[in-house]
Amino acid sequence: MTTDHLPGTSPRRGRPRDAARDRALMAATLDELRLHGYGGLTTAAVARRAGVSTATLYRRWRSKEHLVVQAAAVWAEDLGPDRDTGSLRSDLRALLHDKAEALDGPSGQLLRAILGEAAHNRALADVLVGEYVAPLQERVASLVARAEERGEIPPVEDPMVVGELVIGPMVTHTFLVPHEPGGRPGRDMAERLLPYLLRALGARGE
Amino acid sequence: MTTDHLPGTSPRRGRPRDAARDRALMAATLDELRLHGYGGLTTAAVARRAGVSTATLYRRWRSKEHLVVQAAAVWAEDLGPDRDTGSLRSDLRALLHDKAEALDGPSGQLLRAILGEAAHNRALADVLVGEYVAPLQERVASLVARAEERGEIPPVEDPMVVGELVIGPMVTHTFLVPHEPGGRPGRDMAERLLPYLLRALGARGE
CATH class of the missing domain: 1.10.10.60 (Homeodomain-like)
Known part of the structure; x- marks a missing residue:
C-alpha cells in the first residue's frame, strides 16, 4: 500500500x-x-x-x-485569514474557533479519514503538512509575535509547541471521544482551552 | 461499513x-x-x-x-501505573513519558490505524475510550489532586482539558508531522510540553 x-x-x-x-x-x-x-x-x-x-x-x-x-x-482547509484583533486573548480565541469550525465540519471528517492512511502514503502525508500543519503554525507564529510586541507575554521559546497546544487537544477531543450526532466538540473544547493556553503563554493577569 | x-x-x-x-x-x-x-x-x-x-x-x-x-x-495500552513521585513536575514528566513511549511504539501505530475506522464503528470507538481515553483521564485526575493537596497549584477547574493538553499535542505532533524512521516525536514533544503545561496549571515558580 x-x-x-x-x-x-x-x-x-x-x-x-x-x-x-x-x-x-x-x-x-x-x-x-x-x-x-x-x-x-x-x-x-x-x-x-x-x-x-x-x-x-x-x-x-x-x-x-x-x-x-x-x-x-x-480540499480547502477552512482556516480563516490571520487578523490582528487587538489582543492576544481575542486573536487566540479567533484562531481556536476557526480550527474548531473546521474540525467539527467536513474538514474534520476528512482529516480523520486520511490520517491513518497517511502513515503509509507519502503523498498524502505531504498534503497534510502543506494544507493543515504549515498554515496553522504560520498563524500561531504571527499571533505570538504580535502579543510579544504588545508586551502581553514574555518571548515564546518554542512556538511550534504552542501550535500543537492549540490544535492537539481539539483533535484528540474530537476524534477519540464519541459525541452526539450534530455535537460541536471542537467548539466546546476551544472555549475551555482558552484560559489554559493564556496561562501557558504567561499572559499578564491570567 | x-x-x-x-x-x-x-x-x-x-x-x-x-x-x-x-x-x-x-x-x-x-x-x-x-x-x-x-x-x-x-x-x-x-x-x-x-x-x-x-x-x-x-x-x-x-x-x-x-x-x-x-x-x-x-491490546494492552502501555500507560504505566500512576505513582506519586513527590512533585507535580516529576509526576507530569512521568505521565508524559509513559504516553510518549506508547505513541512512539506499536501502540501509536495501532491508534493511528484504527482512529479513522472508529468514526464508523461504534465497537472500535468504545474500545478507544475504554483503553485509551479513560485511563489517561483517571491518571491526570490523580496527579492533579495530589498537586492541589501539596499546595503546588490552585484548584483545577476543568481536569478533562488538562488530560487533552497532555495527550493532544503529542498525538498531533506524532501523526500529522512526518518523522524520520526510528524518530521519537512523542518523547521529543513530551520534554518541550512540560514547561507549558506547568504554567497552564498555574504551578508556583513557573
Missing part, C-alpha cells in the same frame, strides 16, 4: 465540460471519504455519486490512491 | 492449543494493522502471518471488523 511518489496526479487539461466533471469527481471523493473512510471508499461508488462511468474516472486517475491524494490537495 | 454492535466478538472457549492459536491471530492482526492500516488489512494476510487457514480464522471471527475490534480490545 506504500505510494512514495505519485507523478501525474493532476487530471489532464481539457474542455470546460471536463473541468466540471473533474470537480464533481473530487466532491464525490470527499463525500465518500467522509462517509466511509479510506478503507470503505471504492472508485465505483465515487463514479456513481459523480454520475460518470468508472472508465471515465480511471481515464483521469489511475488508482484509488491517486484520486484521494488529488481530492485531499484540492 | 457501520457496525453498531458486535455481539459475540469473544472467541469460543477451547483447549490450550486453541488459546495459543487465538493469541497468534491477535498478534498477527495487530502486525497487519500497523503495517498496512485498516484499509490494507486482509483476513487472508492475517491468517497467513499466524500460520492458520482462513477457514480457521472465520470459525473464530466472522468478519474483518470483528477481528480488529477484538485485537484492539486485547
Whole structure:
C-alpha cells in the first residue's frame, strides 16, 4: 500500500465540460471519504455519486490512491485569514474557533479519514503538512509575535509547541471521544482551552 | 461499513492449543494493522502471518471488523501505573513519558490505524475510550489532586482539558508531522510540553 511518489496526479487539461466533471469527481471523493473512510471508499461508488462511468474516472486517475491524494490537495482547509484583533486573548480565541469550525465540519471528517492512511502514503502525508500543519503554525507564529510586541507575554521559546497546544487537544477531543450526532466538540473544547493556553503563554493577569 | 454492535466478538472457549492459536491471530492482526492500516488489512494476510487457514480464522471471527475490534480490545495500552513521585513536575514528566513511549511504539501505530475506522464503528470507538481515553483521564485526575493537596497549584477547574493538553499535542505532533524512521516525536514533544503545561496549571515558580 506504500505510494512514495505519485507523478501525474493532476487530471489532464481539457474542455470546460471536463473541468466540471473533474470537480464533481473530487466532491464525490470527499463525500465518500467522509462517509466511509479510506478503507470503505471504492472508485465505483465515487463514479456513481459523480454520475460518470468508472472508465471515465480511471481515464483521469489511475488508482484509488491517486484520486484521494488529488481530492485531499484540492480540499480547502477552512482556516480563516490571520487578523490582528487587538489582543492576544481575542486573536487566540479567533484562531481556536476557526480550527474548531473546521474540525467539527467536513474538514474534520476528512482529516480523520486520511490520517491513518497517511502513515503509509507519502503523498498524502505531504498534503497534510502543506494544507493543515504549515498554515496553522504560520498563524500561531504571527499571533505570538504580535502579543510579544504588545508586551502581553514574555518571548515564546518554542512556538511550534504552542501550535500543537492549540490544535492537539481539539483533535484528540474530537476524534477519540464519541459525541452526539450534530455535537460541536471542537467548539466546546476551544472555549475551555482558552484560559489554559493564556496561562501557558504567561499572559499578564491570567 | 457501520457496525453498531458486535455481539459475540469473544472467541469460543477451547483447549490450550486453541488459546495459543487465538493469541497468534491477535498478534498477527495487530502486525497487519500497523503495517498496512485498516484499509490494507486482509483476513487472508492475517491468517497467513499466524500460520492458520482462513477457514480457521472465520470459525473464530466472522468478519474483518470483528477481528480488529477484538485485537484492539486485547491490546494492552502501555500507560504505566500512576505513582506519586513527590512533585507535580516529576509526576507530569512521568505521565508524559509513559504516553510518549506508547505513541512512539506499536501502540501509536495501532491508534493511528484504527482512529479513522472508529468514526464508523461504534465497537472500535468504545474500545478507544475504554483503553485509551479513560485511563489517561483517571491518571491526570490523580496527579492533579495530589498537586492541589501539596499546595503546588490552585484548584483545577476543568481536569478533562488538562488530560487533552497532555495527550493532544503529542498525538498531533506524532501523526500529522512526518518523522524520520526510528524518530521519537512523542518523547521529543513530551520534554518541550512540560514547561507549558506547568504554567497552564498555574504551578508556583513557573
